[in-house]
Amino acid sequence: MNGFRRIAGIIFAGLLLTGSLAAGEVKNVIWIIGDGMGPEAMGFFMQGVRYAGLEAYPGKVSNLETLMNGGEWGLFFNNTHDTVVTDSAASATQMATGKFSRPEFVGMDYNSQPAETLLELARKQGKSIGIISDTYITDATPAGFTAHVQNRNQKMEIARQIVALAPEVVMGGGQKYFTTGENKKLLRQAKKKGYRVALNKKDLAAVKSGKVLGLFAPEAIPMSVELDQYPAIPSLAEQTQKAVELLSQNEQGFILVVEAGKIDWAGHANDAGAWFHEMKALDDLLGYVKSYADKNGETLVYLNADHDTGLGAFTYRHLGKEKAMQKTAQGEVLYGGDTDYASFDAFRQFAQQKKSLYNLELELKKMPAAQLTPQYLQKRLSEALGYEVDINEFENLSDVSGLFKQLNKSRGLVWATPNHSSLPILSVAYGQEADEFTGVYHNTDILPRMKNALGWSEE
Ligand SMILES: [Zn+2]
Numbered sequence: 340m341n342g343f344r345r346i347a348g349i350i351f352a353g354l355l356l357t358g359s360l361a362a363g364e365v366k367n368v369i370w371i372i373g374d375g376m377g378p379e380a381m382g383f384f385m386q387g388v389r390y391a392g393l394e395a396y397p398g399k400v401s402n403l404e405t406l407m408n409g410g411e412w413g414l415f416f417n418n419t420h421d422t423v424v425t426d427s428a429a430s431a432t433q434m435a436t437g438k439f440s441r442p443e444f445v446g447m448d449y450n451s452q453p454a455e456t457l458l459e460l461a462r463k464q465g466k467s468i469g470i471i472s473d474t475y476i477t478d479a480t481p482a483g484f485t486a487h488v489q490n491r492n493q494k495m496e497i498a499r500q501i502v503a504l505a506p507e508v509v510m511g512g513g514q515k516y517f518t519t520g521e522n523k524k525l526l527r528q529a530k531k532k533g534y535r536v537a538l539n540k541k542d543l544a545a546v547k548s549g550k551v552l553g554l555f556a557p558e559a560i561p562m563s564v565e566l567d568q569y570p571a572i573p574s575l576a577e578q579t580q581k582a583v584e585l586l587s588q589n590e591q592g593f594i595l596v597v598e599a600g601k602i603d604w605a606g607h608a609n610d611a612g613a614w615f616h617e618m619k620a621l622d623d624l625l626g627y628v629k630s631y632a633d634k635n636g637e638t639l640v641y642l643n644a645d646h647d648t649g650l651g652a653f654t655y656r657h658l659g660k661e662k663a664m665q666k667t668a669q670g671e672v673l674y675g676g677d678t679d680y681a682s683f684d685a686f687r688q689f690a691q692q693k694k695s696l697y698n699l700e701l702e703l704k705k706m707p708a709a710q711l712t713p714q715y716l717q718k719r720l721s722e723a724l725g726y727e728v729d730i731n732e733f734e735n736l737s738d739v740s741g742l743f744k745q746l747n748k749s750r751g752l753v754w755a756t757p758n759h760s761s762l763p764i765l766s767v768a769y770g771q772e773a774d775e776f777t778g779v780y781h782n783t784d785i786l787p788r789m790k791n792a793l794g795w796s797e798e
Contacts, residue, residue, distance in 0.1 A: 350634065365771045365792045366592035366637035369628050370457075372434075373621055374427055374480055375603025377647025377762045383611075384618035391686030395619070402626035403618075406642065409629075410769035416761075417646050417782045420449035423761045427603070428491040430645035430782060431483025437786030445479065445497065446487035453487035457712040458506060458594060458787060467589040468506040469582045473575045473620065474559045474600035475513025476501065479647060484596050495522050502529050508582040508595065510553035512560040514538070517552075526552075541570035543581055548588060553578065562601055562695040564616040575599060576624040583631055592637070597624065604697070606648030609747060609754040611685075612692030612724065614651065619690075633772040639792055640769040641776065643785075645779055647762035650755035656748065661682070681751035688750070691725030699723045703739045711737060720746070 373380070380401060387393065388401040391679035419429045420439040432440040432447065448454045458468045468670060472481045477494040486500035498516040501509060502525055517525045526536060534552040537543040543553055555572045566572065573581070579597050586593035599621040605613035625642070632638040658679050699719065703711065713736055720728045720742075730736070733745045746756065766785075768776035772792035780788075788797045 340769075349400050355780075361781060364637070364794070365639045367635065368585070368594045368639050368641065368789065368793070369579075369597065369632070370595070371599065371621070371624065371628065371640070371642045372431075372480055372595045373602050373618075373642070373644045374474075374598055374600040375606045375623075375646065375759070376599070376618075376644035376764075377606075377650065377760065378765045379647070379650065379652050379762070380602055380606070380614060380618060382766060383652070384615060384622065387615060387686035387689065389640075390397045391683045392576045393687065393690050395690070402622045402629060406625050406629050406640070406769050407596065407767050408561030410640075410767045411773040412779050413766040413768070413776045413778055413780055414763050415643070415766060415780045415782055415784070416763055418761070424759050425646050426491075426759060427479035428483060431480045433782045434643075434645070434785050435484040437783050439783055443479075443491050444489065445491050445493075446481045446485075447489065451489065456484050457789060458484050458596065459504070459793070460790075461594040462504075464793075465589075465591040467508075467586045467591075467593040469508030469586050469593065469595040470501075470506050470510075470597075471508070471575070471578050471582055471595070472511035472598040472600050473563075473578075474511065474604075475516070475556070476509055476554070476674040477513050477516045478511075478559075478598070478600060480598040481511065481596070484564070493506035495520065498522055498525060502532065504697075505532050505534075505550065506581070507550045507593075508535075508585055509534075510551070510555070511598075512541075512554065512556035512558055514557050516553040517554060519665065540573045540577070541571070543573050543578070546581070546585065548585065551581070551585060560601075562604065562613055562616070562698070563620040563662045564692050564695055565698070566620075574623065575620050576627050579624050580627050583628075587635075599624070602644075605695075606651065607757055608695065608697035609649055609651065609701075609743070609752075609757060610696040611651060611747070611752050612752070613695045613697070614649075615689035616684070616692065629769065637771060639771045639773065641766065641789075642769075644764045645765040645782075647760045648765065649757070650760045650762060653685070653751050654753040655680040656751055679751060685750050685752075688724060688726055692723065693725045694723035696746075700739055700743055703742075708737050711739070716742065747770060 344685050349646050385401050385404045388396045390416045417425045417430050419425050429440045429442045434457040438448040438454040441449050461468050470481045477497040479491040482497045486497045494516050534550045535546050539551040602617040605617050632640045717730050775788045775792045
């Protein structure tokens with residue numbers, strides 16, 4: 340290195356160092372949590388978009404991939420105080436408070452002490468706060484950021500605590516927790532606190548400023564794969580866009596937490612098509628959020644998950660020698676001849692799926708066994724999947740659950756569990772101070788890193 344280049348190098352390094360020391364440049368945080376979104380769900384979706392020639396992605400690049408390529412990645416563990424595997428309540432609590440907790444605890448540390456959450460801290464800093472979930476708003480993930488109860492099932496109490504905290508934006512499903520039983524008058528109280536209540540897309544569009552309580556379904560918002568039957572429900576991306584429009588009116592900035600909550604449900608159901616559609620709903624929202632962060636310049640986007648659900652992936656299967664003895668022109672057998680390594684067609688099929696397989700399974704299980712003829716099952720499955728399924732090779736058709744397992748196998752899909760796993764989680768940070776979130780960490784380290792990014796940490 341010659342003298343000039345050495346000096347230039349030192350100056351450049353100095354600039355970089357100054358840049359990295361000037362923490363706290365973040366004014367707004369948009370934190371997106373894909374519930375149950377293990378790295379395999381992210382890979383599955385991005386690969387489908389890249390290689391399957393899907394209509395919705397003529398450019399073959401997902402917003403997720405674009406965000407990842409422009410951002411900083413980290414890998415983190417999510418174990419609780421005393422368990423290797425976590426649930427959404429403990430995970431949200433640990434992420435929101437930086438304290439170790441236990442499964443099913445909400446906003447409480449492992450000693451059952453209420454712990455201050457990121458949103459409560461943000462309120463003290465004069466920022467506006469918002470919470471969105473595409474399940475229901477009293478669900479464990481939004482609750483971990485807004486409430487303090489011993490168990491995630493205390494949904495009525497969680498609803499009351501949300502109204503007491505009064506985030507400027509609250510949106511999701513779960514109307515009934517604000518309108519029935521002991522919470523009959525909660526909606527009225529919320530209105531007294533200045534909330535505009537939005538029950539559908541039209542109501543939401545009419546809100547231009549102030550506080551909004553959006554309750555778009557009596558319980559959970561339906562699975563994304565079936566959402567086209569509910570045109571009055573705003574999409575997760577539309578909810579997020581409105582939330583940012585309202586929250587960004589505060590000069591001091593805002594913190595918005597958005598849960599894409601049904602990736603987890605599709606994982607529990609081991610339903611890869613529904614998984615794909617939930618990832619697509621998340622991807623739509625990422626497209627909006629990235630463009631906002633690019634324009635705004637003072638916003639940190641942080642995308643992660645609370646835990647993995649299902650451990651699902653493609654695998655290969657043996658078809659039996661006689662079925663797939665493909666030979667080269669020279670007569671040599673290709674890769675053992677009897678192995679099916681899964682085809683990209685599967686992704687095209689997922690994109691066509693019309694119904695959650697979990698819901699179909701529930702319906703079929705309620706029917707008298709005599710009605711479940713091979714013809715009938717074939718018809719129902721084909722309608723749900725959006726393509727003609729061949730169940731000729733399936734065995735023991737009267738076992739409905741077994742039918743869905745065979746369907747997965749026939750498409751080269753393997754799921755290790757109908758539950759959560761300990762798979763480490765990927766995080767993607769994009770925009771201001773994204774480099775706070777690199778390396779291997781634990782979900783209790785997120786809050787301290789977030790405070791650094793926001794300039795809330797003491798020097
Ligand atoms: Zn779950």
